[in-house]
Amino acid sequence: MAEIRKCEFPDDLYYDVERHAWAKVMDSGNIRVGVTAPVGTLSGGELAAVTPRKKRIGKEINAGKSIATLESSKYVGPVNSPVTGTLVAVNDEQLKDNPNLLISDPYGEGWVAEFEVPDWDAQKEGLLTGEAAQEAYRNFLESEDVSCG
Amino acid sequence: MDEDRVLIIMTSGINTPRRCATPFFFASLAVAMDLEVDMFFTIDGTSLLKKGVAETVYPKEGGAPVSDFLNDAIESGVTFYCCTASLELNDMTPDDLIDGVELVGGATMWELAEDASKILSF
Numbered sequence: 001m002a003e004i005r006k007c008e009f010p011d012d013l014y015y016d017v018e019r020h021a022w023a024k025v026m027d028s029g030n031i032r033v034g035v036t037a038p039v040g041t042l043s044g045g046e047l048a049a050v051t052p053r054k055k056r057i058g059k060e061i062n063a064g065k066s067i068a069t070l071e072s073s074k075y076v077g078p079v080n081s082p083v084t085g086t087l088v089a090v091n092d093e094q095l096k097d098n099p100n101l102l103i104s105d106p107y108g109e110g111w112v113a114e115f116e117v118p119d120w121d122a123q124k125e126g127l128l129t130g131e132a133a134q135e136a137y138r139n140f141l142e143s144e145d146v147s148c149g
Numbered sequence: 150m151d152e153d154r155v156l157i158i159m160t161s162g163i164n165t166p167r168r169c170a171t172p173f174f175f176a177s178l179a180v181a182m183d184l185e186v187d188m189f190f191t192i193d194g195t196s197l198l199k200k201g202v203a204e205t206v207y208p209k210e211g212g213a214p215v216s217d218f219l220n221d222a223i224e225s226g227v228t229f230y231c232c233t234a235s236l237e238l239n240d241m242t243p244d245d246l247i248d249g250v251e252l253v254g255g256a257t258m259w260e261l262a263e264d265a266s267k268i269l270s271f
Contacts, residue, residue: 053182069182
């Protein structure tokens with residue numbers, strides 16, 4: 001686990017830094033995705049609602065498309081998918097009860113969605129992991145003067 | 150009709166501040182859901198498009214001005230259309246409009262409505 005400007009970045013995830021999203025392989029073979037720690041700061045620190053696109057379960061979604069929306073009194077924005085695949089699950093029940101799980105536990109209970117991604121091995125080449133991801137995030141956080149906590 | 154396109158008709162303005170934040174918020178939200186969003190301003194809605202006005206209208210005392218919500222909508226990619234005839238109703242000229250607003254006739258509202266899959270009116 002790396003910590004950069006008080007933002008945590010687990011070593012074993014694959015990151016789409018531009019979209020502030022992560023992806024990881026689950027035991028089922030599905031790809032779980034969520035948002036990275038800086039989203040908490042970028043969205044204003046407290047969310048009123050997180051709404052995953054439950055109606056899109058079963059549909060093919062391209063990388064970059066919206067899989068959820070974040071709302072607060074001062075912010076509205078999308079969660080954009082870091083992968084292309086079939087949406088198979090969303091974490092709507094937990095995030096409905098406590099939208100701020102997305103901020104307090106972004107890599108755990110605050111996950112957003114799961115996909116079937118048959119060509120994951122090819123797609124992960126387009127994402128960053130380990131030190132490369134940390135370096136990219138360090139550049140972003142410093143250039144935008146963003147920190148967590 | 151385009152399934153991913155929506156239209157918001159904005160008729161509320163400076164005389165009803167409480168009605169002036171949510172339409173912009175909904176517009177930004179729709180963009181975040183990958184929808185293409187048009188906002189058509191007419192009747193009192195046009196009053197919010199006058200330079201410097203939205204900064205002075207507060208939906209809630211002590212809260213953010215309407216300009217915060219309006220600018221978020223513009224920055225997210227919402228397209229603003231203003232009804233030509235409503236300028237006169239609000240004692241405005243085309244030069245009074247903020248940047249980024251397309252001045253159109255009322256018939257454009259019907260064209261936008263034909264293109265949209267859903268229409269909201271505030």
